[in-house]
Amino acid sequence: MHPEVARKQPSLFARLARRISFVLGIGAALLVTAAWYYAETAANKAYDRLLVGAALQMAESLSVEDGILTARLPTSAFELLGLADRDRIFYRVIDTHGQTLTGYDDLKTPTPLERAQDVLNVEEGFYKEEPVRIAHATRVLADPAVSGRAYVIVAQTNEARLALTRELTLRATILVFVMSLLAFAGAMLAIRYALQPVERLGTEVRSRDPHDLTPVSVDVPRELDPFVGSINHFMGRLNERVDLLQRFIADAAHQIRTPLTALTAQIDLLGAGRLDKAGRQHFDRVKERTSELSRLTNQLLSHAMVIHRADSVQLEPVSLVDVARRAYRAAIPITVDPDIVISFEAPDERPIILGDAVSLREAIVNVIDNALRHGTDQRLEVRVRASAMQGFVEVEDDGPGIPPESWARATQRFATSKSHEGSSGLGFAIAQEVAKAHGGTLSFNARGRKGFTVVLTVPLYKGEVK
Structure with missing residues (x-):
């Protein structure tokens, strides 16, 4: 392979680095996605507890005075919801007749209150085209003047939840990024160490004398044994070809130069004294061509010898x-x-x-x-x-x-x-x-x-x- 083409080919280390970085990238993306999901779940659980607690406190504040259901909403309930300082609070108190006692008349739960049983169940909904989390609480009244079920509905916007989710996800992302970098660096060190036998093999082959065609003897992992075996097999075949080339040059030098020398001598002995003018012209041309053939043959053999010695002689x-x-x-x-x-x-x-x-x-x-x-x-x-x-x-x-x-x-x-x-x-x-x-x-x-x-x-x- 031409050296310029070989340099364009990516190394094994570069290929492994790209593949490992691709795998680590996919893993990091999955971990960040999972971190977002768990952060969102944790934020919802934390703020849902505050929402449910406020709804229960409001329900407990309902009382019957002079035969009239009254609602004295406790300040502590709003202070509890005020821990999410970015959010807005909406509430509605419904009496036993289904009428709004106080709060927002148009605030409703996604699930009808008659079928909602679990007070801890917080639902997602929309109020005034804004996403909110909605909790409700039920107060059963058994007073002779007022009896039945009264309901409290409390809704809260999601800004604090999203902020907490983003913060937790960002921290998890930084941790995943740092761990990915450490994993990548560790993998690169491990790959570099694992590829050292390949480098030793390459150094051993490059540092050999051109005429040294003995088998390569390097301690390599079992996976590289076929490669070393192929190199040794090729060097054995090359050694055989070099021996054949040396014998060919020696035989050619002897078998070609000897008859050419004899032919030149025979032509010299033949002489041109008894030839006519035309014959002497032909004789001189034959002698000239024989001399050129002898010289060119010697040069060809010298050229072959020079090429061979350039690669094989120290x-x-x-x-x-x-x-x-x-x-x-x-x-x-x-x-x-x-x-x-x-x-x-x-x-x-x-x-x-x-x-x-x-x-x-x-x-x-x-x-x-x-x-x-x-x-x-x-x-x-x-x-x-x-x-x-x-x-x-x-x-x-x-x-x-x-x-x-x-x-x-x-x-x-x-x-x-x-x-x-x-x-x-x-x-x-x-x-x-x-x-x-x-x-x-x-x-x-x-x-x-x-x-x-x-x-x-x-x-x-x-x-x-x-």
């Missing part, structure tokens, strides 16, 4: 001068034109780099070979120098060079490196890949008074050399 401190000198000796053929002046320059102190000597040598060999074949006219210089942080291998020739507009294309595979003929190869592509594998670059300097220069730059090694 870098170690090496002398850049020694590597460049060996590449110089390998790249300059014995049959080079004696008219070409070839030189090698290196500093007295040997700059040390962290690299793969074989891959670096192949890269420098390809750059020198490219200069000999396509650039050098009368002079070729190979130089090694160093700055405070970097080492440089410069290959300079006095040929026509590469136009600046073609520099980016020159490092591509099978791109032409000549400014006049249509030759293509892998020389600069190999050098570019080796430079990248070592944290360096391959660059070109425009042809100046001296010539065209190819520069291989790699960072210097600052550690101790054993």
